[in-house]
Amino acid sequence: MSIDIKIPFNKPSLAGNELDYIQDAVRRGHLSGNGPYTKKCHALFENRYGFKKALLTTSCTAALEMCALLADIQPGDEVIVPSYTFVSSALAFVRQGANIVFCDSRDDHPGMVETIESLITPRTKVIVVVHYAGVAVDMDPIMAIANRHQILVVEDAAQAIESTYKGRQLGTIGHLGTFSFHETKNVQAGEGGLLGINDERFVERSEILWEKGTNRAQFFRGQIDKYTWVDTGSSFLPSDLTAAYLLAQLERMEQIQQERLEIWRRYEQSLEPSPSIPDFATNNAHMFYIVKDSEQQANSLIQACTSAGILAVTHYRCLHTSPFYRKHHASQSLKNANRYERCLVRLPLFCGLGIDEQNRVIEVVKKAS
Numbered sequence: 001m002s003i004d005i006k007i008p009f010n011k012p013s014l015a016g017n018e019l020d021y022i023q024d025a026v027r028r029g030h031l032s033g034n035g036p037y038t039k040k041c042h043a044l045f046e047n048r049y050g051f052k053k054a055l056l057t058t059s060c061t062a063a064l065e066m067c068a069l070l071a072d073i074q075p076g077d078e079v080i081v082p083s084y085t086f087v088s089s090a091l092a093f094v095r096q097g098a099n100i101v102f103c104d105s106r107d108d109h110p111g112m113v114e115t116i117e118s119l120i121t122p123r124t125k126v127i128v129v130v131h132y133a134g135v136a137v138d139m140d141p142i143m144a145i146a147n148r149h150q151i152l153v154v155e156d157a158a159q160a161i162e163s164t165y166k167g168r169q170l171g172t173i174g175h176l177g178t179f180s181f182h183e184t185k186n187v188q189a190g191e192g193g194l195l196g197i198n199d200e201r202f203v204e205r206s207e208i209l210w211e212k213g214t215n216r217a218q219f220f221r222g223q224i225d226k227y228t229w230v231d232t233g234s235s236f237l238p239s240d241l242t243a244a245y246l247l248a249q250l251e252r253m254e255q256i257q258q259e260r261l262e263i264w265r266r267y268e269q270s271l272e273p274s275p276s277i278p279d280f281a282t283n284n285a286h287m288f289y290i291v292k293d294s295e296q297q298a299n300s301l302i303q304a305c306t307s308a309g310i311l312a313v314t315h316y317r318c319l320h321t322s323p324f325y326r327k328h329h330a331s332q333s334l335k336n337a338n339r340y341e342r343c344l345v346r347l348p349l350f351c352g353l354g355i356d357e358q359n360r361v362i363e364v365v366k367k368a369s
């Protein structure tokens, strides 16, 4: 029997001037990367979040790959990454030859544990912090450990736009921060990402890696009279059409956040609340999830939703038990990550999800609990 899904898990939507800006970009005749809309997005992020430099990328994955290059990862270097995260948080570093050392999730939250000092060795080069569901990891202990051992901190803030830790925007605390504008994130461009640079040392090189290892950006600023191949890199920059779409979303960021928060709060008032938000963190309503007591309970909740035409879904498969990682590494036990893999269920949450649909989700989830 095929089930008719009436309430999807996610649905991208226009927030404002997306189509006008795309038309304007076409009219201006600059469709390739680093055009007028890209520059506007960079300026917006540099002003709003205070990055030393902001660079749009084709994805958060690409921004993480740039981090691996900037960190100068060499084969055998170690990178600490939570197991309960998206593949790219680890993969971007694996491509440069890194060995990944996985850490567990917190007991009370799927976000990573802060007690990672025992995982550090002389080969540790980077700690990748993932702000799960846009809720901050406790950054002070992590930064203290990193500074003590002279390790770089990359914040994978893919889900964390407009969310803060002790009043500071996530992605601006570590040496480097990355964001995603994939259509499943709060602010969308289909595919897209951002690298935010907080450490002055990486500013100049980042621009070169971004444009295929050339000093093209300096050339266009008139700082040199010919541009040439000076470093490694790739084509990390998105088309100006992507930036045009993104700018329109960024201009409506407050409305997007407000609408998502209203849905989140309506869910929270009626359903067993997901793990509470720590005092040092804010909630950007990226995700509403429920952690059930067992895998069986999680499955029956998903089943009840599916039967009612609602798409509720689990989230990550742990990376430390993935087929790719297990090919090369012995098994280990990360108790909390395993539990979230089995017991966490996410509910539909997107701009345009109507009140009737929200009420329907609440009714079905309540009945199944």
Ligand SMILES: *Cc1c(COP(=O)(O)O)cnc(C)c1O
Residues within 6 Å of the ligand: 058, 059, 060, 061, 062, 085, 086, 088, 089, 130, 156, 158, 159, 179, 180, 181, 182, 191, 192, 193
């Ligand atoms: C979505 C996501 C990514 C990947 O983002 P893309 O833009 O699709 O590459 C990476 N890390 C986390 C935590 C994510 O949620």
